Amino acid sequence: MSSINLQNIRNLFPILHQEVNNFPLIYLDNAATTQKPLQVIEALQSYYKFDNANIHRGAHTLADRSTGMFEATRKAVQQFIHAAEAEECIFTKGVTESINLVAQTWCKKFINKGDEIIITHMEHHSNIVPWQLICEEKEAILKVIPIHTNGTLDMEVFYQLLSDQTKLISCVWASNALGTINPIEEIIRAAHAKNAIVFIDGAQAGSHIEIDVQRLDIDFLALSSHKLYGPTGVGVLYGKRKLLEAMPPYQSGGEMIREVSFEKTTFNDIPFKFEAGTPNIADVIAFKFALDFVNELGKTKIIAHEHALLNQFVSGVKSLNSSFGSDEIELIGTAEEKVAVQSFVIHNKHHFDIGLMLDARGIAVRTGHHCTQPLMNFYNIEGTVRASFAIYNTIEEVDALVEAIKKIIKK
Amino acid sequence: MTSIELQNEIIDDFSLFEDDLESKLFYLMDLGKKLPDMNTAHKSDEFIVKGCQSKVWLYPIYNEGKLYFEADSNTEITKGLVSLLVRIWNGKTPKEILDTELYFIEKIGMSRMIGSQRSNGFTSMIKQMKMYAFALVKE
Structure with missing residues (x-):
């Protein structure tokens, strides 16, 4: 992990310190909009x-x-x-x-x-x-x-x-x-x-x-x-x-x-x-x-932290797939050079249901076509679930997302 | 049972979950799975009620003064909600459907599902069911 004091950073974002549906809010919709620090x-x-x-x-x-x-x-x-x-x-x-x-x-x-x-x-x-x-x-x-x-x-x-x-x-x-x-x-x-x-x-x-x-x-x-x-x-x-x-x-x-x-x-x-x-x-x-x-903070540190989160999520998904013995989760967008955004679809599950199920555990993600319908047509899908990470997200939050996905698939 | 009694029954069922939203959603998904399959001939574009994220198909059958519905959705949670509407309104007269105030949605903690027509076919579906009833009452 990069050398940032995550707790200090999180303390600058009052909105993160709340419960949503009785779970601590995990905000992973940063590509839609980021939260604002106190200074702003x-x-x-x-x-x-x-x-x-x-x-x-x-x-x-x-x-x-x-x-x-x-x-x-x-x-x-x-x-x-x-x-x-x-x-x-x-x-x-x-x-x-x-x-x-x-x-x-x-x-x-x-x-x-x-x-x-x-x-x-x-x-x-x-x-x-x-x-x-x-x-x-x-x-x-x-x-x-x-x-x-x-x-x-x-x-x-x-x-x-x-x-x-x-x-x-x-x-x-x-x-x-x-x-x-x-x-x-x-x-x-x-x-x-x-x-x-x-x-x-x-x-x-x-x-x-x-x-x-x-x-x-x-x-x-x-x-x-x-x-x-x-x-x-x-x-x-x-x-x-x-x-x-x-x-x-x-x-x-x-x-x-x-x-x-x-x-x-x-x-x-x-x-x-x-x-x-x-x-x-x-x-x-x-x-x-x-x-x-x-x-x-410096972009170098921000980028390093966000990539650590992305990697944690991707490897979490991969180990879920191997534990299920099949590719239940398909990652959409697997380029080498990426920002910390990961779209995915789950076999036989609609992204709308997944979004609501994650929200029930306090996890905010984006679902749908992300205003990129030609791209969705290329992949022959209606939409995806997208997790996007920011500087204030933690490895524990990523693990909670993976755990929630596991529960949805098992259902 | 009247549509009021049926709504109260649904509210009772959901009260077991208290404010556990996740369990409510799982329960809705189970209810959706129990909804009888639609006649595939009826699951056509003509009977689609479209939302931005979820689609609903709705086919009305009018028999001896009463309305019956076949329905389906491409998302499991919406399908669960749809099954509740079918449970309340199946076999009711068009007048009773028109007169029903749907208060159960809010009481079971699902008001967000009717909040935005853009994101969900469910709101459009309620409107569509009432439209069918309205057309029959006018006749």
Whole structure:
């Protein structure tokens, strides 16, 4: 095990200290949303108690203070992803909006009839539909990189799909349903050789993968605060300055303008060009405390701990299967490179029943198609049960999950 | 027995488990297994009541003024709940079905199963059974 003091970490998360259906809560739905540490909860409270004011306007002290705190988060995001400038980090309401923003601005301007956009077979619906819509509108072509049964991309086919018509590739960094970490460095290099740009859906990357947008030469990256111990309603769109500057505005209104007259409006510089209206100030400010929490622990330790949990679960499942003498449990997503997410199905059991049975023992997991229906069709299943681990989970919790699964199978 | 008496009987049965949700779910799964098989010809898309996570098939039979139901579900716990509805409403007049207030669901600690139509075919099923009854009363 890694050298972290798990009890100290758990003490920062008040929500974990409760019983659900007479069992201690075991929260293993972290890929859907993580719980929030006290620092984040208190930052939200403190903002509304002492600092609330609209930002980037007003000469008064509170406005100045809240603007400073808001921009401090932007700076923290820049450092978190190693962007060249804070201005390249735009606040959105989440990954979905970040994707839609690029689809509705960059693609509006730069995608033409016959151009090609490539996505993968393991994308979340939110990284499928926005591209589908823009392709329909522009008479462009959407191509899909297939996957192998273990949940990795078929890179051979990727190279066949890549052509001079390819303008954009959008790819999930870590799959929400499978946990697979995709070889984005290789994808980006190949794309750039064809003058295509790459959008990385980093919803599940957050605290689970080291992020360096400059080293990886990422063009666009979307992040989610609430999957990273921060508040809901905040996302990030990172984009290289030259790309963001070339893009037309997304939504229009206050903040995003420079000058408005009834004849003509000129637009503000990035990032404000893409942040029309009063943003989600309190949650953005609290998001910094989540980033600080991750930085203080260090990603190396977080990743090591989460992998220990994943390995414990996988070996627990394997020994259950051997004790039953048959593969009662099938693991979905068995790539070598993974974040701590494990989907599975149990022979002759519906995932909905399994979810309810686990909940009866206080165990929270996600069941269903995980907004990845094409992926479920690939595996010819309706859905899976998904356990996803975070820094505050314990080996004992994983063992309790395995024990609960054993009981369900025996029934 | 009236649908009120049957509901009270179900509440009594479940009271043995007190607040042990896991045992209640296991019991529901057992009840589901005892539900008579549906005529396979009736288990068609026409008689599907769809939820997001669980599906229910429901086939009504009207005979001498009374309604009877064949039913099935693709999930064991929903099937158990479905079997309870069939137990309460099988052989009742459409009017009695329409007039029934279903209070047993909450009393046995399963209100979450009717909370969200999106996640469960069970809510849609209750509505569908009442719709069949309503159509017959109107005639």
